[in-house]
Amino acid sequence: MAVKTWAYPIGNKSKWSYRESMKHLITNGAFAWGIALIAVSRVVSAGEPDQGRELYRKYCASCHGAQGTGDGPVSPHLKVKPTDLTRLKKENRGIYPLGKVMSSIDGTRDVRGHGDAKMPVWGEVFEKEAEAKRYPTLTSLLKVKVIAEYISTLQR
Numbered sequence: 209m210a211v212k213t214w215a216y217p218i219g220n221k222s223k224w225s226y227r228e229s230m231k232h233l234i235t236n237g238a239f240a241w242g243i244a245l246i247a248v249s250r251v252v253s254a255g256e257p258d259q260g261r262e263l264y265r266k267y268c269a270s271c272h273g274a275q276g277t278g279d280g281p282v283s284p285h286l287k288v289k290p291t292d293l294t295r296l297k298k299e300n301r302g303i304y305p306l307g308k309v310m311s312s313i314d315g316t317r318d319v320r321g322h323g324d325a326k327m328p329v330w331g332e333v334f335e336k337e338a339e340a341k342r343y344p345t346l347t348s349l350l351k352v353k354v355i356a357e358y359i360s361t362l363q364r
């Protein structure tokens with residue numbers, strides 16, 4: 209299956225951007241891509257704000273807070289304070305940096321400081337959770353995207 213040849217560069221310091229990855233994925237066959245999307249959209253219905261909120265509450269709110277301001281119940285116990293996710297747009301000259309946020313959440317692409325792993329590498333977590341599914345990498349990518357889109361609605 210063409211899609212399987214798209215290896216996620218987990219763990220290494222690969223500088224693959226989402227753009228390059230997507231390009232690679234697409235050149236691996238629009239057909240496989242289409243099938244994969246149909247398969248995955250059954251698992252994650254991309255674009256549904258409720259889904260994003262649900263995922264955010266489940267995986268992120270404990271640290272980043274229900275509103276995204278970085279004051280979740282776990283945050284006082286952390287050495288590094290969770291980022292205030294409501295300011296991402298403001299801090300990027302008024303443009304919500306979707307791609308960068310996705311890379312930060314995914315974490316497998318060496319965008320944020322790994323080292324002592326202040327924040328879990330969600331790309332690996334989501335992919336592991338979807339291991340039994342047909343397209344774990346795509347499922348993970350879509351989850352990351354849906355969450356990043358939800359965070360865009362929290363901007364102030």
Ligand code: HEC
Pocket residue numbers: 264267268269270271272282286288289290291293309312313319320321325326327328330355356
């Ligand atoms: C265990 C606590 C914890 C959880 C859970 C958590 N984060 Fe974080 N997050 C952090 C901390 C701490 C930072 C700041 C330090 C860093 O950049 O690693 C951070 C930073 C970020 C950043 C900014 C990274 C950057 O490059 O500046 C984003 C975006 C983010 N988190 C999104 C998420 C999302 C989305 C989830 C849920 C899928 C999530 N976080 C879950 C602790 C957490």
